[in-house]
Amino acid sequence: MRAKQAVNDFVVKFANVNGTGSASANSLFAKSIFRMGIPVSPRNIFPSNIQGLPTWYEVRVSHKGYLGRRGGVDLMVCVNPQSMERDVKDVEPGGYFLYDSTKPIDPRLVRDDINYLGLPLTEICLREYTDARQRLLFKNMIYVGALSALLEIEFQVLKDLISDQFKGKEKLVSPNIHALELGHHYAMKHFECPLGIRVKRGGDIAPHMSGVDHILMDGNTATGLGAVYGGATVMAWYPITPSTSVAEAFERYCTRMRIDPGTGQKNYAVVQAEDELSAIGMVIGAAWNGARSFTATSGPGLSLMGEFLGLAYFAEIPTVLVDVQRAGPSTGMPTRTQQSDILAAAYASHGDTKHVLLFPATPAECFSLTVNAFDLAERLQTPVIMLTDLELGMNDCMSPPLEFDDAYRFDRGKVLDGEALDKLQSRFGRYLDVDGDGITYRTLPGAHPTKGAFTTRGTSRDDYAIYTEDGDAYVRNMDRLLLKFETAKRYVPAPKIKPAAQPTRIGTLFFGTTASPAYEALEILEEEGYAIDALRLRAFPFTREVEQFIDEHDTIFVIEQNRDGQMRRLLLNESNCATREKLVSVVNYDGLPITARHIAGHIRSRLGGANVTDIAQKRSSSGRTMA
Amino acid sequence: MTYQRPNFRHPDAPTNPLGYTRRDYEGSISTLCAGCGHDSISAAIIEACFGLPLEPHRIAKLSGIGCSSKTPAYFLGRSHGFNSVHGRMPSVATGASLANNELVYIGVSGDGDSASIGMGQFAHVVRRNLNMTYIVENNGCYGLTKGQDSATADRGSKSKKGASNPYEAIDLASLAIQLGATFVARSFSGDRHQLVPLIQAALSHKGFALLDVMSPCVTFNNHTGSTKSYVHVRDHIDPAPVDFVPIRDEIKASYEAGTTFEVRMHDGSVVRLHKDSGQEYDIEDPQAALRAIAEHEQAGRTLTGLLYIDKDAPDLHKVLGTSPRPLNSMQEKDLCPGSKMLDSINAGLR
Numbered sequence: 001m002r003a004k005q006a007v008n009d010f011v012v013k014f015a016n017v018n019g020t021g022s023a024s025a026n027s028l029f030a031k032s033i034f035r036m037g038i039p040v041s042p043r044n045i046f047p048s049n050i051q052g053l054p055t056w057y058e059v060r061v062s063h064k065g066y067l068g069r070r071g072g073v074d075l076m077v078c079v080n081p082q083s084m085e086r087d088v089k090d091v092e093p094g095g096y097f098l099y100d101s102t103k104p105i106d107p108r109l110v111r112d113d114i115n116y117l118g119l120p121l122t123e124i125c126l127r128e129y130t131d132a133r134q135r136l137l138f139k140n141m142i143y144v145g146a147l148s149a150l151l152e153i154e155f156q157v158l159k160d161l162i163s164d165q166f167k168g169k170e171k172l173v174s175p176n177i178h179a180l181e182l183g184h185h186y187a188m189k190h191f192e193c194p195l196g197i198r199v200k201r202g203g204d205i206a207p208h209m210s211g212v213d214h215i216l217m218d219g220n221t222a223t224g225l226g227a228v229y230g231g232a233t234v235m236a237w238y239p240i241t242p243s244t245s246v247a248e249a250f251e252r253y254c255t256r257m258r259i260d261p262g263t264g265q266k267n268y269a270v271v272q273a274e275d276e277l278s279a280i281g282m283v284i285g286a287a288w289n290g291a292r293s294f295t296a297t298s299g300p301g302l303s304l305m306g307e308f309l310g311l312a313y314f315a316e317i318p319t320v321l322v323d324v325q326r327a328g329p330s331t332g333m334p335t336r337t338q339q340s341d342i343l344a345a346a347y348a349s350h351g352d353t354k355h356v357l358l359f360p361a362t363p364a365e366c367f368s369l370t371v372n373a374f375d376l377a378e379r380l381q382t383p384v385i386m387l388t389d390l391e392l393g394m395n396d397c398m399s400p401p402l403e404f405d406d407a408y409r410f411d412r413g414k415v416l417d418g419e420a421l422d423k424l425q426s427r428f429g430r431y432l433d434v435d436g437d438g439i440t441y442r443t444l445p446g447a448h449p450t451k452g453a454f455t456t457r458g459t460s461r462d463d464y465a466i467y468t469e470d471g472d473a474y475v476r477n478m479d480r481l482l483l484k485f486e487t488a489k490r491y492v493p494a495p496k497i498k499p500a501a502q503p504t505r506i507g508t509l510f511f512g513t514t515a516s517p518a519y520e521a522l523e524i525l526e527e528e529g530y531a532i533d534a535l536r537l538r539a540f541p542f543t544r545e546v547e548q549f550i551d552e553h554d555t556i557f558v559i560e561q562n563r564d565g566q567m568r569r570l571l572l573n574e575s576n577c578a579t580r581e582k583l584v585s586v587v588n589y590d591g592l593p594i595t596a597r598h599i600a601g602h603i604r605s606r607l608g609g610a611n612v613t614d615i616a617q618k619r620s621s622s623g624r625t626m627a
Numbered sequence: 628m629t630y631q632r633p634n635f636r637h638p639d640a641p642t643n644p645l646g647y648t649r650r651d652y653e654g655s656i657s658t659l660c661a662g663c664g665h666d667s668i669s670a671a672i673i674e675a676c677f678g679l680p681l682e683p684h685r686i687a688k689l690s691g692i693g694c695s696s697k698t699p700a701y702f703l704g705r706s707h708g709f710n711s712v713h714g715r716m717p718s719v720a721t722g723a724s725l726a727n728n729e730l731v732y733i734g735v736s737g738d739g740d741s742a743s744i745g746m747g748q749f750a751h752v753v754r755r756n757l758n759m760t761y762i763v764e765n766n767g768c769y770g771l772t773k774g775q776d777s778a779t780a781d782r783g784s785k786s787k788k789g790a791s792n793p794y795e796a797i798d799l800a801s802l803a804i805q806l807g808a809t810f811v812a813r814s815f816s817g818d819r820h821q822l823v824p825l826i827q828a829a830l831s832h833k834g835f836a837l838l839d840v841m842s843p844c845v846t847f848n849n850h851t852g853s854t855k856s857y858v859h860v861r862d863h864i865d866p867a868p869v870d871f872v873p874i875r876d877e878i879k880a881s882y883e884a885g886t887t888f889e890v891r892m893h894d895g896s897v898v899r900l901h902k903d904s905g906q907e908y909d910i911e912d913p914q915a916a917l918r919a920i921a922e923h924e925q926a927g928r929t930l931t932g933l934l935y936i937d938k939d940a941p942d943l944h945k946v947l948g949t950s951p952r953p954l955n956s957m958q959e960k961d962l963c964p965g966s967k968m969l970d971s972i973n974a975g976l977r
Contacts, residue, residue: 035977215976225972231962233954234725236718257964265950267961269725274751278718281711281748285722288709289687289730290955293722311712401973404966409959444955445687445707445723446730453684455700455708466655467700 003115004094005196008038008063008203010074012147015087016140017080019051025140026057028165029147030396032157033061034216036201039209041067041516043395045592048241048334054083061199065209067398068517069593074197075151077143079121084109096195098143098150117191119146124182138179145183152194154201155184215363215401219392220296222363222402223322224249226370227294228257231410232320234293236271236282238301241334242390243324246296247272276301280308280321287318288456290415290444292374294320299328299341302348302385309383310349311458313481316431316440318377318413321385322370324393327591336591337390339512340562345385346540346570352478354485356492357540358386359511363399366392369538371408372493378413380488381442389561391513391593414441421448430454430465431477438484485541492539495546498522500531506607507553508586509546511537511567513593514559520596525603532557532603537567542575550577557603559586561594632656632704643680652677654704658697664816664842664857665695665764669702671819672733672762675826676703679873686731687723691716691745694771694844695737695764703733714745717752720759721943727953728944731830732759738779739769742797746778749799753806753835758942760829760836763799764816766844767855774847785852800934801920803837804913809937810836811916813930815860816843824871825933828890828898831871834942841929865923867932870899890936900933910936 004010012029016022023044030042038061045056060070075096078087084099084106091097093113099105101118110116121142125135148155159177166172187193202210223246227235237247251270258267273279279295286293297305302323312319325341327333345357358373360366369386377384414435421428421443428451431440443452454465460474461467468474498519510518515536522532535549550556550571558568565585571578586602588594632655640648652673657666676686683705690696692713699708711719720734741749741763752761767780776784779799780792803811810832814822822840829836841860843849849856854863874895890898890910900910908915916935923930950957 213977215973217976229963229969231957231959233957233962234722236722257968258962260950263950264948266948267950267954267957269944269947269949269954271721271725271755271947273718274747277715278721278748278751281715281718282722282725284711285689285709285719285724286726286954287722288719289723289726291722291726293726307712308715401976402969404963404969406963406966408963443707446685446727449682449684450705453705453707455710457708457710458712459710 001113001115002094003096003196004074004092006074007198007200008061008205010061010197011070011072012059012061012075012077013073013087013090014057014077015080015083016055016057017082018047018049018053018055020140021137022055022057022079022140025144026059027396028158028161029144030059031161031216032148032153033059033199034398035157035161036154036199037210038199038201038203038205039063039065039067039398041069041395041398043069043391043593046335054080063204063206065206066516066520066596068520069595071595071597075195077147079139079143096197098146117150119143119183119186124186128182138175141176141179142183145180146187147183148180149184149187149193150191150195150198152198152200155180213401214398216396216398217363218245218394218396219360219363219366219388220245220324220394221249222366222399223296223370223386223388223393225253225402226367228253229367229404230371230374231292232294232374233268233291234282234286235268235295236273236279236293237295238273238276238279238297240276240298240301242326242394243296243298243301243322245394246322246324276304277308280305280319283321284308284312284317284319287377288445292320292378292410294322294374296322296324298324298326299344300331302341302344306348306350309355310351310353312383313349313353313355314351314458315456316381316442317456318374318381319383320373320377321383323385323387325387325389327589333591335390337513337593338561338589338591339387339389339514340566340589341387342560342562342566342570345387348383348385354541356380356382356384356488358384358493359538360386360388360392361512361515361536363392363397364402367402369493371404375411376488376491379411379439379491380484381413381439382484382488387512389513414439416441416443416447416452418448421451424451427464428452428454429463431461431480432463433480437487438480438482439487489541489543492541492543494543495538495549496536497545497549498534498536500533501526502531504531504533505552505554506531507533507535507549507556508559508603509535509537509549509556509567509571510559514561517594517596518559518599521599521603524596524600528604530603530607540570540574542571547575547577550575550582554582555584556582557584557586557606559594559599561588563587563589643677645680645682647677647680647683649673649677651705652683652703654699654701657701659694660846662845663694664766664844665698666701667816667819668762668764668822668840668842669698671822671826672702674819674823675830678823679827679830681731681830685729686733688733688735689716689720689723690735691737691740693737693740693769695735695842696740698764699735714740714743715748716740717745717748717757717761721752721755721757724757724759724943725949726955728758728949728951729953733830734759734761736761736763738763738765738767738777742778742799750802750806753803753808753837755943756807756809756834756940756946758833758835758944760826760832760838762826762838762840764842765799765839765855766842766848767853768844768848770844770847774844781854784854785850787847787850789852798920798924800837800839801917804916804935808837808935809834809940811839811935812837812933813839813841815841815864815866815931817857817861818866818931821866821869821931824869824898827871827873828869828892828896828933831892831894831896832936832938833893834938834940860929863927864929864931867930868901869932872897872899890938892938898933910934
């Protein structure tokens with residue numbers, strides 16, 4: 001039988017039982033490859049459960065630097081008998097199946113087109129350890145040790161990682177290294193090492209990934225850190241997967257960097273609220289009072305926050321909300337990824353509302369766009385919702401390093417302080433559009449003894465914040481809010497456009513975690529002769545560049561991870577150039593990250609094998625756009 | 628509609644020690660029904676703030692939705708107000724307080740806003756001991772939607788149409804004590820002699836102060852058979868008189884020994900209670916307070932006055948350990964750890 005041969009280009013999947021400590025061992029495995037300078041993208045595929053259910057960890061190694069999920073498995077490390085039947089099926093022909101051979105494998109699970117590697121994990125643990133907990137935990141380290149031999153991972157790199165990980169707890173270093181050695185020795189003695197698939201330092205790495213400085217970080221941690229750098233002082237939240245770690249990261253970094261060393265006093269406040277209604281209420285209250293504040297939530301929380309978002313929109317209060325999306329609707333699949341809150345976020349609340357949205361694609365961008373979100377919210381005096389997802393938020397992603405310019409100053413927007421109010425000659429009008437950009441001046445409570453006080457309200461009001469039911473005043477105000485949304489286009493981040501090698505009337509549009517697999521798909525298609533431009537969207541409202549891109553293409557594949565093509569619908573609603581004929585949906589919504597194979601397959605079948613030249617000719621001869 | 632008051636100021640109007648006249652504490656003209664209990668409460672808030680005195684612009688007033696929640700427009704026109712969403716004022720007040728601990732926060736809510744839609748937020752703001760004065764203008768009905776029973780309507784109380792309320796009433800005062808409130812008082816909108824000093828005491832309390840104020844709805848709940856009508860409330864309350872002595876005033880009035888009980892607040896002001904109305908329990912003992920409330924209720928009476936106080940409990944800021952400097956005053960240098968720190972974080976992620 002042929003065994004798969006590949007250097008720095010394969011997928012390893014670990015099948016574990018959750019709650020057995022496998023996560024840190026699996027992460028060690030991924031990080032060791034990363035430390036060898038080889039592009040790697042690990043992802044957790046886990047249940048909504050604490051202990052006892054199947055959980056998977058998938059690691060893609062790609063010398064070309066493809067970080068999206070590939071699909072298929074070349075080496076399955078199966079430590080969970082519960083899922084073995086299914087795990088065997090997932091291995092691609094020529095691939096490998098490593099299993100705990102303490103008990104013989106069920107003959108029905110033996111395929112003749114894959115290679116079996118029996119590692120007696122339980123037996124080794126029973127022999128080496130007496131303590132039940134050690135037997136459980138070191139099992140994970142033993143298989144990582146075996147993999148280091150099978151895949152030629154540099155053992156010193158693993159040892160260094162262990163030393164880093166247990167800095168301050170040196171007692172734990174040598175037992176862990178010993179466990180790694182147990183696995184390594186067993187593999188060297190019993191298997192032909194290395195396998196056909198293996199890693200190699202410096203081996204044919206894509207130029208943009210080799211020698212370039214990268215970090216390995218999850219998006220939620222980057223987001224929490226971004227909020228620290230963005231000057232957030234109040235964070236209120238309610239625990240919900242997969243956004244919880246944003247709040248936890250913010251608090252963790254604050255305890256390191258926001259406590260006055262002299263007094264022990266905190267330059268921040270974190271409240272775990274009783275629910276999401278309260279969390280967003282606290283954020284709005286703090287923002288109304290001039291503090292940068294934010295919350296992080298996921299789909300069900302966003303639904304609950306709708307009413308308050310309407311208030312913040314209408315009363316014009318800077319509000320930052322991070323929505324780490326998961327598979328909905330309702331409770332949906334809480335531990336699976338999707339991009340399915342686009343419309344709910346864009347139009348959250350009853351009445352006519354529109355909200356500014358941001359779509360980061362990497363941890364570095366989670367960091368920088370979070371900082372940006374606070375500036376946008378205060379500049380525009382409106383909610384800003386940053387949409388990430390479980391895939392980006394909870395998985396370690398290779399990313400350019402986080403960047404921060406020390407010259408950065410908060411953009412607090414149009415705020416009249418006591419001094420400015422003192423100088424003000426005319427009557428202060430909270431909702432009076434002095435500058436003609438739809439953005440009016442606000443004052444903060446307590447700023448001035450006699451000037452600038454007003455009542456913030458969710459009811460209709462005139463330019464001076466006085467309650468009114470006058471239809472004209474209401475319409476003027478609603479129209480000004482629309483003008484403000486137009487103004488927002490000047491401030492939100494522009495899209496990233498990547499033109500094809502040759503001119504084309506075919507484009508793709510995507511955002512967030514769809515980006516990596518989309519770029520990969522475009523490279524696959526390019527090799528097949530398709531020339532396709534790419535636009536990575538970073539914000540809503542849609543800027544001039546987005547309109548131009550849509551205008552300049554006849555067919556645009558809108559790639560996203562939800563059933564209904566929500567971004568396509570938003571484009572149809574909000575872009576002047578988008579038409580139903582132009583925008584073609586490419587969607588995936590099974591809860592696993594979309595793959596390049598899926599995207600390329602869809603586009604290929606849609607284009608019907610016709611290459612770009614054919615399509616361009618067809619268009620010019622018939623004068624019709626491709627539907 | 629909101630009607631603005633004319634700008635007229637009487638030249639001889641008395642001023643408080645801060646130099647403000649009473650007019651400086653007023654708001655726009657009320658649009659509530661003539662005779663509404665809520666207007667009396669607004670007047671009491673004005674009187675209390677003028678008398679303490681507080682600087683009007685250093686007060687923030689917050690409310691939810693309903694007749695009660697409209698009232699912040701009718702007092703303290705120089706203060707910022709926030710008329711938020713139904714039942715969610717506590718969370719907005721929490722965020723506001725976290726952002727700036729130097730302002731005085733007055734929340735105004737109603738029985739629907741607090742005991743029904745806002746029950747969750749009410750319970751949790753009590754637990755957190757947020758430093759604010761929380762006034763429930765309690766009329767046992769939904770006024771703004773024309774008189775439906777609320778969750779504080781007494782069982783058996785009759786609606787205007789004659790229907791008897793079949794459900795048990797929620798007593799926010801007892802509930803607040805159970806939830807760990809640190810200042811709980813009950814009063815009646817028609818008794819300003821008791822209400823004004825109670826509001827002043829509440830404003831001086833460093834922590835969560837609940838004032839459950841019976842405030843009859845003249846339009847929908849002031850008929851015979853209602854237990855929240857002016858007549859019924861007047862006939863069934865046992866008012867415990869309260870004096871409030873601000874910090875700077877020496878205690879002048881003398882009382883017969885053993886008839887008063889004084890609570891010295893942290894700011895140095897004094898709340899004096901009179902023991903001549905059945906309030907003879909230790910008001911710092913929550914169980915005793917709950918018993919007294921229940922005993923009066925069983926006798927068909929309503930105990931009013933300062934019902935319970937724990938003046939030493941740490942408020943939310945103290946619990947969280949936040950800086951005494953308002954968070955909203957902090958700048959980049961206080962908040963941004965800088966690029967060097969980020970470089971070291973990056974280094975740890977390689």
